Every structure is written in C-alpha cells, then in structure tokens.
C-alpha cells in the first residue's frame with residue numbers, strides 16, 4: 001500500500017516537472033524569435049508605384065544577415081523570376097540585380113535570408129512599375145536626336161523670357177534712378 005502511495009506522489013512530481021519543462025521549452029523559441037533580424041526598409045517600398053522597373057532591389061535589415069542561402073526572387077505579374085545574378089550582402093544591405101528587359105506591371109519580391117542568429121527568415125513585398133527597364137536596349141544614335149528636338153523649343157522660350165526679364169529690370173532700374181535724381185535735390189537740402 002505504501003509503495004503505491006509513494007509511486008503515485010512520485011508520478012505527480014514527475015508530472016509537475018514535465019509541465020514546468022514543457023513551459024520552459026515553449027518559452028525559449030518565443031525569446032529567440034525576438035532576436036531574429038527584421039527588414040527595416042525595402043527599395044522600392046512595399047506597395048509603391050515606380051516609373052520604371054528598378055535595376056536593383058534592396059532590403060535593409062536591422063542586423064547583418066549571414067552570407068549563406070540568401071534568395072531574392074523578383075517575380076513579375078506572370079510569376080517569372082526577373083532576378084539577374086546572385087544576391088549581394090554588404091553590411092546590413094541585401095541587394096538583387098534585376099534583368100534589364102524586365103517587363104512592366106506588378107512585382108512580388110520573395111526574399112529569404114539567414115538571420116544573424118542563424119535562423120532563416122523570409123518575407124515578401126510588392127511594387128508596381130509602369131514601364132519596362134530598357135536601360136541597356138536603347139539605340140545610341142536615336143536618343144541624342146530625340147533629346148535635341150525635344151530641347152529646341154524650350155531653349156528658345158527660355159532665351160526670350162530671359163531677354164524680357166532683362167528689359168524689365170532695365171526699365172525698373174531706370175525708373176528708380178530717375179525718381180532718385182528727381183528727389184535727391186529736395187531731400188539732401
């Protein structure tokens with residue numbers, strides 16, 4: 001009888017220890033989670049609208065992520081990855097080059113890096129580009145000609161406006177000078 005009582009109380013103690021151990025074990029990941037690196041800013045900003053598809057995607061973290069197993073997918077509207085080359089990590093900045101022919105539209109950046117505490121962290125952000133990035137595809141002879149015809153008229157307008165402004169200044173200065181010359185004999189004496 002005594003032995004069964006003893007084993008029952010022992011069982012209860014074991015149960016208490018098990019509950020305590022389980023609680024402690026559950027609290028460890030919660031504390032560790034607070035040590036994970038978090039992205040502070042993204043370039044482009046989440047949900048933003050940009051004119052052209054950027055040449056680089058950037059993420060700035062609160063700590064420097066580990067330089068292993070980093071993936072930044074730059075998915076266009078069709079889900080095609082437009083990332084060009086590997087991820088670059090410099091200090092707490094993570095950058096990913098984007099293909100020059102990347103199409104316009106909504107983009108979803110799917111990133112995954114290894115936090116400085118050794119845990120993999122991941123997230124997504126979106127942006128919308130209204131034009132494709134054609135930086136590397138423009139014909140060299142076409143753009144200077146277009147630029148020249150584009151600036152021809154405004155330059156003439158600026159010159160005309162400048163001439164008018166100079167004339168106005170001359171007239172105003174003359175008016176002031178004449179007034180002073182008329183007044184000065186009276187005010188001086």
Ligand SMILES: [Cu+2]
Nearest residue numbers: 032036117119
């Ligand atoms: Cu962690």
